Amino acid sequence: MKLVVDANIPAAEHCFGAFGEVMTCPGREVGAAHLRDADALIIRSVTPVSAALLADSPVRFVGTCTIGTDHVDTHYLAEHGIAFASAPGCNADAVVDYVLASLLTLGERGGWTLLNRRVGIVGVGNVGGRLQTRLQALGVEVWACDPPRAEREGEAGFASLDTLIERCDVLCLHTPLVSTGKHATRHLLDAQRISALAPGTLVLNAGRGDCIDGLALRRRLTGQNDITAVLDVWESEPAIDAALHDLAALATPHIAGYSLDGKLRGSLMIHQALAAHLGQTSELTLEAICPPPALASLTLQQALPEEEALRLCTRAVYEVRRDHESLTREAHALGVAHGFDRCRAQYPLRREFSTLCVHLKGEAQPLAPVLRAAGFDVVAG
Structure with a gap:
């Protein structure tokens, strides 16, 4: 074979x-x-x-x-x-890590607090659902938009996209790309909806690039410069819009889900599917193919503001600014298309929040609930 x-x-x-x-x-x-x-x-x-x-x-x-x-x-x-x-769900936790890292980074840069934001999630499947769970565990107010789920499960707990645009400070897109039909998502965030975004809104897309009208977003950012964009996915990858790249507060090359853990889960899931297709059994496990993390533990002993502790632990595992800087550097050196692919092909080793065990001692012990909610493994006492 x-x-x-x-x-x-x-x-x-x-x-x-x-x-x-x-x-x-x-x-x-x-x-x-x-x-x-x-x-x-x-x-x-x-x-x-x-x-x-x-x-x-x-x-x-x-x-x-x-x-x-x-x-x-x-x-x-x-x-x-x-x-x-x-491999549905294989890298969902990695994408959620990316979203939290991005929001914490921009909150620090802009002087606002994630825990006080109102976050709208568009597409509440494997990724969006886990993001909703973590944000709500952190105490963040979350609004959810998922018309296919609302149709199947009932309207309770869901709102329209236009309602999210009207009421939310942060808009996170995690939809699949559906080109036609009642629930089409291509250019879901179109020129009209982009124009309707309130000044100060942060738009984050870690779903599919074609779900946002990139030209309309570029025009809003160029003309009014009153919203913020975090873009991991783009139209026409890898030949992405260079001007839009330069306008994004964080611009990364479709790597939100690129944790080693997520990739290996995907490899294992397809291994298992192929074995089943061939009528074979498999005993291969994730533990057998996944190495231990380079940084397995972190100890905190002093009292810290919650968001400072979240940023500290997040950056011990993943620094999203490095991915932004890497794409910017490679795009300027090689052009956006070659730079985009080079970043993906040479992506550094990255682990998920759950691989970091945070030991809390003394005055740091009250931080346990918020750090657990964010996805870290916490030991207090």
């Missing part, structure tokens, strides 16, 4: 070598020629999978080690009897 695997998928040999020969290839370079004698294709979000790629191949299994599936023509796969698997 031959498997073609995106070169950016970690533990590829460990997860897929037992099934046969593994050939790795950069995700954007995977073409029909690579698949002429391949039985399986394992990808991430940068590889479009359609008839053009698979028509003349013997591939019978496609797996994407990502939450999103809009890069895969699942109808074509189903029509041609090609098995498909994705």
